Amino acid sequence: MTGDGAHGESDPQLVASALAGRQAAYAALMARHREAVFRLARHHTGDEGEALDVTQEAFIAAFASLAKFDAARPxxxxxxxIAVNKCRDWARRRTVRRLFRMARPLEDAFDVADQGLDPEAEAISRRELARVSAAVAALPANLKDPLILCRLEGMSMAEAADVLGLTEKAVETRIYRARQKLSEMLEG
Structure with a gap:
């Protein structure tokens, strides 16, 4: 995925071309990596719309910082x-929004219609997937990030450690703890 793609250029070559002003090179980088970034964001947010926003923010930030990219690294x-950091920003904003919602007068809270889906309309497997996704999204970021990167995105522990600025052992420990916490959440 990071090597040759539709344009036949490596990621570092595409970055150099984008920095030289070739818009198509950055579009090729986006096309090559947007699905992985979107999946990461969706697992973090638990919502496709929010995940699209986070994905867009990540690519905008990456484009703005492209000159800082180290071609010696993947x-x-x-x-x-960058996407993990944007997910963390999103989580902080969500916490602030929740605090403001909680501060509304109680009678306003009853005006909100129940947006839940009819349980009969969804298959059991779909509900179970949604339940697991929600549990993953509810994990603390320090446990969620390594789990998403390694188990859902297929990164090695070394790659996840590099992305998160941790040791491989810390990634391994956090994945173990994340699994324990998920088990507790899903059984409870």
Whole structure:
């Protein structure tokens, strides 16, 4: 995924071309990595719309910082680190929004219609997937990030450690703890 793609250029070559003003080169980088960034964001947010926003923010930030990219390191790890940071920004904003919603007068809270889906309309497997996705999204970021990168995105522990700025052992430990916490959440 980081090597040859539709344009036959490596990620570092595409970055150099984009920095030289070739818009198509940056579009090729986006096309090559947007699915992985979107999946990461969707697992973090639990919502496709929010994930699209986070994905867009990540690529905008990456484009703005493209000159800082180190061609000796994988582009995918670099963009995923930016995406993780954008997911954390999103989580902080969500916490602030929740505090403001909680501050509304109680009678306003009853005006909100239930947006939940009819349980009969969804298959059991779909509900279970949504339940697991929600549990993953509810994990603390320090546990969620390594789990998403390694188990859902297929990164090695070394790659995830690089993205998160941790040791491989710390990634391994956090994945173990994330699994324990998920088990507790899903059984409870």
């Amino acid at each position: 582009f995918r790890a670099w963009i995923m680190r």
